[in-house]
Amino acid sequence: MMTGRLILIFAAVSGFIFVALGAFGAHGLSKILDAQQMAWLRTGLEYQGLHTLAILALGIAVQHQGNIWFQRSATFLALGTILFSGSLYWLALSTTKMWVLHHANRRLLLLNWLGTSASWCFAPE
Template sequence: MTSRFMLIFAAISGFIFVALGAFGAHVLSKTMGAVEMGWIQTGLEYQAFHTLAILGLAVAMQRRISIWFYWSSVFLALGTVLFSGSLY
């Protein structure tokens, strides 16, 4: 995966974060209980932090090629999909 791919992933993840946050606040809050909304909130928080970290790593990968930046971004992306995705 290149820095370009990670930038695209961060952009898509950011879009999903905003869309799910708005959907949860305006639509799901009327039909779900406090516990379920807490799960969604937790997933959104983790996704937001992971998205910012992936964005930072993608920018760092453009400036300097490092295997550490690469694997960090891969595992952050995987964690975002698996953890936040399981909460939604």
């Protein structure tokens, strides 16, 4: 389980990767990837960017409230983001397609959001 500090570090690193990969995709990869591969890359970046912000918010909440539910939620959202966006990056950049893993990761990310909503329900007021 990630501590509040580790959650915030993860969010910062994820944000860096989001910006760096987005810039590399726009200025370098767009010349060598086809339209479908670029769409997978963009989708992965969109999900990573949005989830990075959610993880950052949960990290701040953990720092202020120390709620175990926020910690669990942030940990699983981080894992889900790595797996889901990572599988989209894999589809975009690799010749080996792993559709089964991508679909499983999508379901995991959806379950993570249900867990996040539960963490807010159980959070002290």
